[in-house]
Amino acid sequence: CSSFNQALSFDTSSVTDMASMFFGCSVFNQALSFNTGAVTDMNQMFRDAPAFNQNIGTWDVENVTNFNGFMTGKTPATFSTTNLNAIYNGWSTQAVQSSLNIDFGTAKYTGAGVAGRLVLTGTALWTITDGGL
Numbered sequence: 085c086s087s088f089n090q091a092l093s094f095d096t097s098s099v100t101d102m103a104s105m106f107f108g109c110s111v112f113n114q115a116l117s118f119n120t121g122a123v124t125d126m127n128q129m130f131r132d133a134p135a136f137n138q139n140i141g142t143w144d145v146e147n148v149t150n151f152n153g154f155m156t157g158k159t160p161a162t163f164s165t166t167n168l169n170a171i172y173n174g175w176s177t178q179a180v181q182s183s184l185n186i187d188f189g190t191a192k193y194t195g196a197g198v199a200g201r202l203v204l205t206g207t208a209l210w211t212i213t214d215g216g217l
Contacts, residue, residue: 085109089135092116096123103127103150111135120144128153134162141167141174151186158189160215168214169197176203183209190215 089111096102097119106112107128113135120126121144130136131153155163168191176199192215193201204210 085112088112089114094118096120098122101125102129104131105129106133106136107131109133109136113137116140118143121147123148125150126154127151128156130155130158132157134158137163137167139167139170141170141172143174144178145175146178146180149181149184151184154186155188155191158191160190160192163188163191165192165194165197168193169200172197172200172204174200176200176208180204180208180210183211185211186213188212188214192216 085106086108088109091114099120100122102120102123103125104127108131110133112133115138123145124147126145126148127150134157168188172193173196194217198217201212205212
């Protein structure tokens, strides 16, 4: 999908595996209003997808058991602090699976995302790779 950048409208309510869905999509940057409530695997979903910079903090990730390499390759220049804050704050309000690993490359968050990140790392025991504050 090296040149794919079209809006998507899928019924994803029964999808359980989104692994590598946008892996390597170098220009894709569309809002995604997916129903992710049944998804268990988001392994490498946005790995090496430098253009993707959207707020997915409202996604239901309660059933996800694999986030390995989720956004490997992201940098502060390719993923906004606003969107990373939204992920931390949105996902921290859910009954997420515990002891997961998730990778946001070196993308950074701000003070606005600290509380949400602390819930994910402290209460849910996630190991998060990011670029820090």
